[in-house]
Amino acid sequence: MLDVDGTMAETEEFHRRAFNDAFGHLGLPWSWDIATYGRLLRIAGGRERIRHFLNSLPGRSVVLSDKDINELHRFKTRRYADLVCSGACELRPGVAALIHQARDRGVRLAIVTTTSRDNIVALLSRNLGPDWKRNFDVIVAGEDVSKKKPEPDAYIVALGTLGLPGATCLAIEDSRNGLAAAAAAGVPVLITRSLYFRDEDFTGAAAVVDHLVELHPEFWFDQDC
Numbered sequence: 001m002l003d004v005d006g007t008m009a010e011t012e013e014f015h016r017r018a019f020n021d022a023f024g025h026l027g028l029p030w031s032w033d034i035a036t037y038g039r040l041l042r043i044a045g046g047r048e049r050i051r052h053f054l055n056s057l058p059g060r061s062v063v064l065s066d067k068d069i070n071e072l073h074r075f076k077t078r079r080y081a082d083l084v085c086s087g088a089c090e091l092r093p094g095v096a097a098l099i100h101q102a103r104d105r106g107v108r109l110a111i112v113t114t115t116s117r118d119n120i121v122a123l124l125s126r127n128l129g130p131d132w133k134r135n136f137d138v139i140v141a142g143e144d145v146s147k148k149k150p151e152p153d154a155y156i157v158a159l160g161t162l163g164l165p166g167a168t169c170l171a172i173e174d175s176r177n178g179l180a181a182a183a184a185a186g187v188p189v190l191i192t193r194s195l196y197f198r199d200e201d202f203t204g205a206a207a208v209v210d211h212l213v214e215l216h217p218e219f220w221f222d223q224d225c
């Protein structure tokens with residue numbers, strides 16, 4: 001069960017740029033630097049992240065309606081797609097090989113993410129080709145659940161669709177939110193350290209690696225993931 005942002009690709013720098021371009025487009029006086037964005041990444045979901053940031057402003061100096069936030073996020077999502085479709089955001093080492101080996105061996109794969117569905121399409125159509133969806137039995141995106149990671153909802157939906165108990169699967173994640181979400185759904189977790197979460201404490205993970213290429217192909221194929 002594959003997370004997307006940070007796990008399949010180092011996408012968060014592209015998200016951060018897209019957020020900042022959206023702020024500029026709408027004349028908002030903000031620009032999230034890496035340190036600020038790293039803190040805000042603890043909030044899953046772009047809209048939720050914007051709202052959390054607004055609420056953290058001194059005296060709540062700027063008020064945006066839900067309609068404003070949705071418009072801002074739509075612009076950001078379009079901008080993110082432009083950035084990713086330029087080809088600048090490649091899959092992390094070992095990800096494409098894992099996907100293709102799983103398909104060739106009939107191992108079922110699920111995408112379980114809190115990112116927007118459009119972001120998955122942009123990233124994977126660019127990196128896996130126009131028929132990228134045929135690699136996955138299940139795709140659960142942020143729109144498919146009311147409670148995002150660290151809540152287990154996305155993993156529970158994926159397990160229900162796969163018809164599998166969590167213990168027979170493996171989640172591949174990069175964040176504590178992702179670890180908590182999968183663990184709460186009873187799914188063992190392999191962490192691949194990403195740029196924004198490389199120094200996190202991943203106590204409770206079944207294993208922690210820097211990249212998937214560190215794992216021998218045989219590591220994978222005695223279970224669905």
Ligand code: XBP
Pocket residue numbers: 003004005006012015043044045046047077112113114115116119142149175178
């Ligand atoms: C990462 C997220 C997303 C992205 C931004 O999801 O929490 O919010 O940061 O995408 P995951 P949106 O690691 O579960 O893939 O702006 O579309 O939310």
Ligand code: MG
Pocket residue numbers: 003004005006007173174175178
């Ligand atoms: Mg992630």
